[in-house]
Amino acid sequence: MGLAAGYEAWLITVGNEVLIGRIVNTNMAWLGRKLTLLGYKVDRGLIVPDELEDIAWAFKTAIKAKVKIVISTGGLGPTFDDKTAEGLALALGSRLELNEEAFKMVKEKYESKGLELTEHRIKMAMLPSGAEPIPNPVGTAPGIHVKAGETDIFCLPGVPKEMEAIFEESVEPYLKRIGPPVVFVERTLEVRGLPESGLAPAIEEVVKKHGVYVKSHPRGAELKVPMILLHITSSGLNKEEAVRKVEEALEQLKRFILEKGGHIGK
Secondary structure (H helix, E strand, O other), rough: HHHHHHHEEEEEEEEEEOOOOOOOHHHHHHHHHHHHHHHOOEEEEEOOOOOOEEEEHHHHHHHHOOOOOEEOOOHHHOOOOOOOOOOOOHHHHHOOOOHHHHHHHHHHHHHOOOOOHHHHHHHHHHHEOOOOOEEOOOOOOOOOEEOOOEEEEEEOOOOOHHHHHHHHHHHHHHHHHHHHOEEEEEEEEOOOOOOOOHHHHHHHHHHHHOOEEEEEEEEEEOOOEEEEEEEEEEOOOHHHHHHHHHHHHHHHHHHHHHHOOOOOOO
16 A cells, blocks of 8 residues: 555464454454554554463564554553563563652552452552553553563453544554554445456556555345445545546446446445
8 A cells, every 4th residue: 555664563362262253352453453554564464362472472573573552451460360561671682670650640549449459459550670651541451561572562452442542532642643654544335236356457456556445345245136335545745646546447337237237335
């Protein structure tokens, strides 16, 4: 899509519940969408179990690859199998320590509810040495931000509402400051009466000619008539240029569809 080089991002999901299919990984889809709109190129999406070595491996791999942004979700809670902070510390070659700022955040949350500050709750304030806590406006576990060489690492809770709130209030503004001045433009086109294989040549030509990205999403057959949703996207440093590419690609696809006897939906 012509994204600026050097702005790669990886997403790491921590949790057995995702691997066994008990939970659908909506966090990765939500973050992938957000990062793309911010101009980052999401290159990898890793899912690892609640095992210390596996979590450390994911972070180590990203750091070794010199990825610009790494965002993990899950494993920041008070229970024994919440091991993301420890896994990150292992990957960084550091140790977990009580972070005073994180401790204050956790303490205030529980005291405001009249609840005791137990050892398991204090665990959420144990961060890798040198890491910074990120306020959690919805839940109790703070997020984590640490810099490892060229890589910014953010660890967010797995609960979607908490993850989204932390991202939008703290992480997103940071990513906008350090990220590429990229504009992302997209359009959709509903196609009826043509199979996906019939559209393939036109899609390939449009991608090469206009420098856009086209993804086809078959929506099954409605009354035995094929229906496909085309998603056309482009990004660049200039909004007018990105819009022009998408609109020209869209018009070329429309002409092809009508010439082949297809129909364009609403």
